[in-house]
Amino acid sequence: MSKACPLVGRMTVDVHYASMKAAFEAGAEALRVALEKTGEVTNGDVLTDTRAVVPDDLWVFDPRPRKEGPGAKKPSPGKWVDDPELANKPFDAERCNCRKWNAGHGAQCNRFAEDDGLCTLHKNQYDKIIALGGRDLPHGRFNEERPTHELSKPEGEGAEHKWSDMKAEKAAKKESEKAEKAAKKDSEKAEKDKARELKKEKREAEKAEKKKKKAEEKAEKKAKKAAEKAAKKAEELELAKKEAEVAEKAVEEVAVVEEVKAVLDETTKKVEEMEETNGEELALDLGEETEEMPEEKFGIFEHDGESLKWNKETNEILDPDDEELLGRVAQVDGEWKFNKVERDSDSDSDSDSDSDSDSDSDEE
Numbered sequence: 421m422s423k424a425c426p427l428v429g430r431m432t433v434d435v436h437y438a439s440m441k442a443a444f445e446a447g448a449e450a451l452r453v454a455l456e457k458t459g460e461v462t463n464g465d466v467l468t469d470t471r472a473v474v475p476d477d478l479w480v481f482d483p484r485p486r487k488e489g490p491g492a493k494k495p496s497p498g499k500w501v502d503d504p505e506l507a508n509k510p511f512d513a514e515r516c517n518c519r520k521w522n523a524g525h526g527a528q529c530n531r532f533a534e535d536d537g538l539c540t541l542h543k544n545q546y547d548k549i550i551a552l553g554g555r556d557l558p559h560g561r562f563n564e565e566r567p568t569h570e571l572s573k574p575e576g577e578g579a580e581h582k583w584s585d586m587k588a589e590k591a592a593k594k595e596s597e598k599a600e601k602a603a604k605k606d607s608e609k610a611e612k613d614k615a616r617e618l619k620k621e622k623r624e625a626e627k628a629e630k631k632k633k634k635a636e637e638k639a640e641k642k643a644k645k646a647a648e649k650a651a652k653k654a655e656e657l658e659l660a661k662k663e664a665e666v667a668e669k670a671v672e673e674v675a676v677v678e679e680v681k682a683v684l685d686e687t688t689k690k691v692e693e694m695e696e697t698n699g700e701e702l703a704l705d706l707g708e709e710t711e712e713m714p715e716e717k718f719g720i721f722e723h724d725g726e727s728l729k730w731n732k733e734t735n736e737i738l739d740p741d742d743e744e745l746l747g748r749v750a751q752v753d754g755e756w757k758f759n760k761v762e763r764d765s766d767s768d769s770d771s772d773s774d775s776d777s778d779s780d781s782d783e784e
């Protein structure tokens with residue numbers, strides 16, 4: 421067989437690997453066919469599906485030395501290492517479309533697709549699952565919708581897949597629900613507080629109203645009482661007034677009686693006196709009465725253009741300045757006549773005085 425490559429295209433790592441794999445499978449298949457022919461293998465034996473026996477690391481068939489020293493074993497492409505970043509890689513149609521768990525992040529299988537878009541490993545797994553009544557690989561296909569439950573079990577029997585982002589989502593949801601609950605609680609509390617405040621205000625208003633009403637009632641009662649008291653007082657006053665009037669009337673009556681009695685007494689006394697006394701005594705009494713009368717003692721007597729002092733009791737005419745006796749006056753034919761005083765001679769003043777008193781009494 422010629423060593424010159426009859427093919428076109430670049431010889432990449434993938435092409436190189438795929439060719440090794442194909443050669444392995446072809447060898448395994450040839451062996452199976454040969455053994456079947458001899459009757460040494462039957463259906464159900466390991467070699468029924470030669471693809472299942474392809475080793476993970478086909479690089480062992482490459483004669484070149486390993487990079488890390490002679491014989492150093494490098495992880496094969498089939499060797500899986502969980503990495504959250506793998507979940508974000510775009511779908512690669514060259515590779516197995518099985519979705520791996522990848523610690524809850526999910527990722528496409530890194531083996532090359534062989535049959536039905538699956539690597540030999542997952543194709544084998546798939547066939548077994550179907551045989552046992554399952555529907556698909558447990559986590560579905562990377563180019564299909566992510567399942568919520570295990571697809572490897574019959575419908576309704578698969579356990580739930582707790583994908584990591586769902587966990588985060590769930591946690592976020594839980595957090596948000598918690599926050600919502602707290603907000604609701606706060607709002608309810610605020611509402612409750614408000615209601616309580618309103619109730620308190622209402623109660624206080626009612627209290628104030630009651631107090632006001634009571635005060636008003638009290639004031640009304642007080643006013644009524646005062647009015648009653650005033651009315652009673654007025655009544656009493658009226659009664660007192662009436663009594664006073666009665667008393668006054670009685671007093672007046674008494675006074676009248678007493679007055680009458682006094683007058684009567686006086687009259688009786690006078691009558692008795694009159695009976696007892698004669699005319700002279702009566703005259704003397706009257707004269708004495710005249711003397712007692714507060715008549716002006718001095719007057720003015722005009723004589724020769726001079727104003728002289730006139731003692732009306734004695735009818736003596738005096739100098740108004742030094743009260744020197746200048747003369748006497750006597751009534752002659754209804755007129756007062758001046759008589760100059762004669763030194764060292766007695767005048768009959770008594771008789772004059774008597775006549776004067778007589779005229780006075782007559783006038784009364």
Ligand SMILES: [Zn+2]
Nearest residue numbers: 516529539542
């Ligand atoms: Zn696979």
